[in-house]
Amino acid sequence: xAVYTEVSDEDLTAFVAEYDIGPVxxxxxxxxxxxxxxxxxxxxxxxxxxxxxxxxxxxxxxxFFLGLMGHLAARGIPCPVPLxxxxxxxxxxxxxxxxxxxxxxxxxxxxxVTLAHCAGLGAGMARLHLAGRDFPMxxxxxxxxxxxxxxxxxxxxxxxxxxxGLMATLEAELDFLEANWPAGLPAGVIHADLFPDNxxxxxxxxxxxxxxxxxxxxxxxxDLAVCLNAWCFEKDLDFNVTKxxxxxxxxxxxxxxxxxxxxxxxxxxxxxxxxxxxxxxxDWWNTPPGALVTRKDPLEYLARLxxxxxxxxxxxxxxx
Amino acid sequence: xAVYTEVSDEDLTAFVAEYDIGPVxxxxxxxxxxxxxxxxxxxxxxxxxxxxxxxxxxxxxxxFFLGLMGHLAARGIPCPVPLxxxxxxxxxxxxxxxxxxxxxxxxxxxxxVTLAHCAGLGAGMARLHLAGRDFPMxxxxxxxxxxxxxxxxxxxxxxxxxxxGLMATLEAELDFLEANWPAGLPAGVIHADLFPDNxxxxxxxxxxxxxxxxxxxxxxxxDLAVCLNAWCFEKDLDFNVTKxxxxxxxxxxxxxxxxxxxxxxxxxxxxxxxxxxxxxxxDWWNTPPGALVTRKDPLEYLARLxxxxxxxxxxxxxxx
Numbered sequence: 118x119a120v121y122t123e124v125s126d127e128d129l130t131a132f133v134a135e136y137d138i139g140p141v142x143x144x145x146x147x148x149x150x151x152x153x154x155x156x157x158x159x160x161x162x163x164x165x166x167x168x169x170x171x172x173x174x175x176x177x178x179x180x181f182f183l184g185l186m187g188h189l190a191a192r193g194i195p196c197p198v199p200l201x202x203x204x205x206x207x208x209x210x211x212x213x214x215x216x217x218x219x220x221x222x223x224x225x226x227x228x229x230v231t232l233a234h235c236a237g238l239g240a241g242m243a244r245l246h247l248a249g250r251d252f253p254m255x256x257x258x259x260x261x262x263x264x265x266x267x268x269x270x271x272x273x274x275x276x277x278x279x280x281x282g283l284m285a286t287l288e289a290e291l292d293f294l295e296a297n298w299p300a301g302l303p304a305g306v307i308h309a310d311l312f313p314d315n316x317x318x319x320x321x322x323x324x325x326x327x328x329x330x331x332x333x334x335x336x337x338x339x340d341l342a343v344c345l346n347a348w349c350f351e352k353d354l355d356f357n358v359t360k361x362x363x364x365x366x367x368x369x370x371x372x373x374x375x376x377x378x379x380x381x382x383x384x385x386x387x388x389x390x391x392x393x394x395x396x397x398x399x400d401w402w403n404t405p406p407g408a409l410v411t412r413k414d415p416l417e418y419l420a421r422l423x424x425x426x427x428x429x430x431x432x433x434x435x436x437x
Numbered sequence: 438x439a440v441y442t443e444v445s446d447e448d449l450t451a452f453v454a455e456y457d458i459g460p461v462x463x464x465x466x467x468x469x470x471x472x473x474x475x476x477x478x479x480x481x482x483x484x485x486x487x488x489x490x491x492x493x494x495x496x497x498x499x500x501f502f503l504g505l506m507g508h509l510a511a512r513g514i515p516c517p518v519p520l521x522x523x524x525x526x527x528x529x530x531x532x533x534x535x536x537x538x539x540x541x542x543x544x545x546x547x548x549x550v551t552l553a554h555c556a557g558l559g560a561g562m563a564r565l566h567l568a569g570r571d572f573p574m575x576x577x578x579x580x581x582x583x584x585x586x587x588x589x590x591x592x593x594x595x596x597x598x599x600x601x602g603l604m605a606t607l608e609a610e611l612d613f614l615e616a617n618w619p620a621g622l623p624a625g626v627i628h629a630d631l632f633p634d635n636x637x638x639x640x641x642x643x644x645x646x647x648x649x650x651x652x653x654x655x656x657x658x659x660d661l662a663v664c665l666n667a668w669c670f671e672k673d674l675d676f677n678v679t680k681x682x683x684x685x686x687x688x689x690x691x692x693x694x695x696x697x698x699x700x701x702x703x704x705x706x707x708x709x710x711x712x713x714x715x716x717x718x719x720d721w722w723n724t725p726p727g728a729l730v731t732r733k734d735p736l737e738y739l740a741r742l743x744x745x746x747x748x749x750x751x752x753x754x755x756x757x
Contacts, residue, residue: 125548126638142543142639145477148466157465157477159484159543223462223479228445318446319462 122154122169122212129167132211135202136218138162149314152330154214157221164221166197169214174330176215179208181256182329183217185249185306192248194241195317195325197222224317224324230348233321234313235360238344239367241323242311246337247372249306258309258333260392262298265291268395275402280416287391290422294388299336299381303374307340308332312347338378341368342385345434346393346421354420362435379431386425394418442474442489442532449487452531455522456538458482469634472650474534477541484541486517489534494650496535499528501576502649503537505569505626512568514561515637515645517542544637544644550668553641554633555680558664559687561643562631566657567692569626578629578653580712582618585611588715595722600736607711610742614708619656619701623694627660628652632667658698661688662705665754666713666741674740682755699751706745714738 124132124144133141139161147155147166154169170179183199187207190198197219199207209216227234258264269276269287276284308315310331317325341364349360368374397415444452444464453461459481467475467486474489490499503519507527510518517539519527529536547554578584589596589607596604628635630651637645661684669680688694717735 123548126545126640127549129545130640141545143541144545146468147477148468157467164479164484221463225446225449225461225464228443229447317463320450 121171122214124156124167124169124212128212132209132216133158133160133218135204135209136200137203138165138200138218158218165200166219166221167211167216168219169211169216171214174215178256178330179215179217181254182332183207184254185252185332186219186329188252189245189248189326194245194248195222195323196329197325197327222317222325222327224319226314226316227318228313230313230360231321232360232363234316234318235348235364236367237318237321237323238311238316238348239364239369240371241316241326242308242340242344243368243371245308245326246305246340252306256333258307258335258339260309260331260396261335261339262294262388265294265388265391265395268399272395272398272402276398279398279401280419283419286419287394290387290391290426294384294391297384298388299377299384302336302338302378302381304334304336306332307335307337309335309340309343311340311344336378336381336385337372338374338381339385339389341365341374342382342389345382345386346389346418349434350421350424354417354424356424356433358433358435365434365436379436382431382434382436383425383428387422390418390422390425394422441491442534444476444487444489444532448532452529452536453478453480453538455524455529456520457523458485458520458538478538485520486539486541487531487536488539489531489536491534494535498576498650499535499537501574502652503527504574505572505652506539506649508572509565509568509646514565514568515542515643516649517645517647542637542645542647544639546634546636547638548633550633550680551641552680552683554636554638554643555668555684556687557638557641557643558631558636558668559684559689560691561636561646562628562660562664563688563691565628565646566625566660572626576653578627578655578659580629580651580716581653581655581659582614582708585614585708585711585715588719592715592718592722596718599718599721600739603739606739607714610707610711610746614704614711617704618708619697619704622656622658622698622701624654624656626652627655627657629655629660629663631660631664656698656701656705657692658694658701659705659709661685661694662702662709665702665706666709666738669754670741670744674737674744676744676753678753678755685754685756699756702751702754702756703745703748707742710738710742710745714742 129144130141142159144156144158147157152173153171156167158165158167186196187198189196200218201207207217315328345361349357351357394415397413401412401415449464450461462479464476464478467477472493473491476487478485478487506516507518509516520538521527527537635648664684665681669677671677714735717733721732721735
C-alpha cells in the first residue's frame, strides 16, 4: 500500500481550507503507488488526489515534477494538474511533508495489456515527448548509466543470494553498457517510469499518464525501451513481438525516430532492464518487513535483460 | 493495505454493467480495512465502494451483513447500503469471490479521538441498537466466550514468546470469565467491532458506521465494552475516564441501561479486551510476511485487560 503518513482530520481541514475546493467530504488512502502517500480526496467541488511526498522524493525536484504536469496538461496531454492554493502556490506542506493536491483522472490502468493498449501508449508517449520539448526546466536522469554502478555496489553482498552468479553477470553487463552506451540521440523530457500502472485507459482509449516522479531529461528512445520491457513481455516472460510492433509503430506515426534511435533500441532496452533489476535488487534487501509494500522480483528483469542480449538487432522488436 | 484481489477492467466493466449506475470512470484500491478487498468505484452516477469478500468472511453470513445494513439505513442509521443489480440481487460474484457494491459515506474516521467523538459514538450506537431490534435474521457471535478457548489453544505454543507468562495469565482470565460471564442481559444486533476506523465523522458530527462484518446478536452492553477499550484509552494506554463518561452518558440518553448492565460492564470489558488480545495474538503468528497488513500488538490489549481487572467497579468508567 502507499499510505505512510496518517493525516488527522484537523490537519486536513486546515490544509484544504487554503484551496477554493469546498469542504472535505471524505479522504481515503489509496493502495497504489509505492513512493508517496496518496489519498483520494472528495470535497464539495469534486474528487482530487492528495499526495504527501515521502523521503524517497527529493523536495528540490518537486517544482520540476509539478511544473511539468502543468506544462503538459496545458498542451493537451492527459495528466494530473497541481492545484494552486489561494496564495498561488501548488507545492505546500502537510504533516511535515511536502504535499500537493492534484486533479483526478478518470480511467483505470490495464491489468491485462492488449495490442490496443500498446498502440494507445505509443501514440500518447510520442505526444508527451513532443509536448515537453519547450518545458524550460531540466532534471538529469539520476537512474541512468552513471547511477547504476553505485546501485550495483550497494548490492554486492546480496546479489548472489538472489541468484548464484548474479553479481558477475551484472558487472559484465554494466561494463558493456558503459563501453557502448549511445550518445547524441534526440532527447528531451521523458516520463522514465511508464509501467502499466502509470497509464490509465477508458476501454481502449488512453485517458491519462500519472506518476511523473521519475520524469527527467534523457534520450526519448529510452522511454520506448522502458515500455518494451514493461508492456511487451507476457507473464511467463516471453517477449510479445506483436505488442512491441504496435507500440513502436504507433509512436512513430506521431514522432518518427531516426535510424540511430532504432539502432540504439536493443542497448537502451538492456540498460532499462538493468535499471529496474538494480533498483528491485536494492529494494529487496532494503525494504523493512513492516513497509506494507510488495517487493518486486528482481529476476523478472534478468529474464528481460537476457532476451535483449540475445537478439540480432532491432528487427526483433518487429521493426522493418 | 486491503486489496487482495486485482480486478481486471474487463471483469469490472461486465460486473458494473449489471447495475444501473452508468459506466466505470475509475476504480482504485483503498488502503483501509484488513479483511476484504475494497475499491473506491466512481461511475457516471457517483461514488461507491466495491467490496470483494475474501476468505475470512463466511459467504453464508453475507445475507445477514448486507441485510442488516439495508435494515439499519432504512431506519435512519447512517451506514452503507448494498446496491441491487437489475435482477434485484445485491450479493453477486466477481473474480470468483462474493462481491457487492455499497453506497459511499461522507466523513473521515477520527485519528485523534475527542470527547465530542465519544459522545457522538455513544448516541449513535444506542440508535443503532434500537434500530436493529426488529431485524429478523440472527447470527451468533462466534468471537464471544465460546470462541475464546479454541483461539487461546491455537496460540499455546507462541503466547509466552510474546510476553513471558502470558499463556498462564490468559488461561486464568478465561477460567474467570467462563465462571462469571453474565447471562440474560438485554440483547439484540450489535456491531461488535466499533473501532474508530469504523466510525466516520464530519467535524464532530457522526456521519456513518461502516464494516458490519462482525455484526451479530449479543448483549448490547458488549458493544459498549468494545468501545470502552477502543475509544477511551490514550496512546500511552492510560484510561481516560472523561471519555468513558461521555460515551456512556450519551448512550444512556438514547437507550438507558439497567443496573444489571451497568454492573456487568467491567467483566464485559475484560472479555472484550481478551477477545481482541486473542485474535491479535493469533494473527501475530499467522500473518504471512507478504500480507501487506500491519500486525497489531496484542500486548496493548493486555494493558487494557489489567486495567479492567484492577478496578473496584463500574464507577471507574465515570458512571454515578
